[in-house]
Amino acid sequence: GENVEQHPSTLSVQEGDSAVIKCTYSDSASNYFPWYKQELGKRPQLIIDIRSNVGEKKDQRIAVTLNKTAKHFSLHITETQPEDSAVYFCAATIPPYLGDMRFGAGTRLTVKP
Amino acid sequence: SQTIHQWPATLVQPVGSPLSLECTVEGTSNPNLYWYRQAAGRGLQLLFYSVGIGQISSEVPQNLSASRPQDRQFILSSKKLLLSDSGFYLCAWSVPRSQETQYFGPGTRLLVL
Numbered sequence: 001g002e003n004v005e006q007h008p009s010t011l012s013v014q015e016g017d018s019a020v021i022k023c024t025y026s027d028s029a030s031n032y033f034p035w036y037k038q039e040l041g042k043r044p045q046l047i048i049d050i051r052s053n054v055g056e057k058k059d060q061r062i063a064v065t066l067n068k069t070a071k072h073f074s075l076h077i078t079e080t081q082p083e084d085s086a087v088y089f090c091a092a093t094i095p096p097y098l099g100d101m102r103f104g105a106g107t108r109l110t111v112k113p
Numbered sequence: 114s115q116t117i118h119q120w121p122a123t124l125v126q127p128v129g130s131p132l133s134l135e136c137t138v139e140g141t142s143n144p145n146l147y148w149y150r151q152a153a154g155r156g157l158q159l160l161f162y163s164v165g166i167g168q169i170s171s172e173v174p175q176n177l178s179a180s181r182p183q184d185r186q187f188i189l190s191s192k193k194l195l196l197s198d199s200g201f202y203l204c205a206w207s208v209p210r211s212q213e214t215q216y217f218g219p220g221t222r223l224l225v226l
Contacts, residue, residue, distance in 0.1 A: 032213045034213075034214055034215075036217075042219075042220075043203060043217040043218060043219050043220050044157070044203070044217050045217070046214055046216070049214060089156065089157065093213050101159075101213070101215060103156055103157045104156065105155070105156040106155075106156050
């Protein structure tokens with residue numbers, strides 16, 4: 001089955017700096033890669049996703065890049081703000097998407113004002 | 114639009130007592146449904162998923178069980194809770210085949226004493 005590794009486990013940045021979180025996956029058949037943000041005590045919420053036919057996707061201050069050859073994908077947050085502080089989870093899934101989504105262990109991002 | 118509900122929001126139960134957590138989805142038909150557990154400060158562990166009424170797949174053998182008595186209802190149960198069952202239980206849904214994204218419910222925080 002799929003195995004997803006996520007690094008780093010904790011990340012602390014100054015407000016305004018960029019943050020990068022990286023994930024690797026094991027199964028080359030994976031073709032959908034969502035990122036979730038979980039604030040303390042809340043549910044994980046989808047913030048961005050990318051499919052294997054795309055190398056990069058951007059949404060305002062958030063971007064995700066995918067390298068299928070190397071089997072890794074990354075979340076980039078620019079101009080970080082204190083409200084970006086949360087735990088971020090990457091995931092990878094294999095068609096036909098029946099219970100095959102595997103999550104990384106999470107990255108706790110702290111943005112210092 | 115689709116909404117997902119979970120109850121109760123919090124629960125404190127003694128060891129050895131039974132458990133029943135409920136999840137319902139509105140605004141969609143025949144969703145894929147999932148139960149996850151998240152231990153404090155940890156990642157997401159998939160427990161069960163279901164692609165239809167009465168169809169349950171188990172990811173991790175344990176003292177928990179799941180049932181899907183109706184199309185948009187998913188129930189997580191236990192006959193006898195263990196201390197290690199404490200955690201944040203999240204239900205999620207996805208549209209089968211056409212969209213892989215999983216959307217999470219608000220969660221149930223369970224403390225077993």
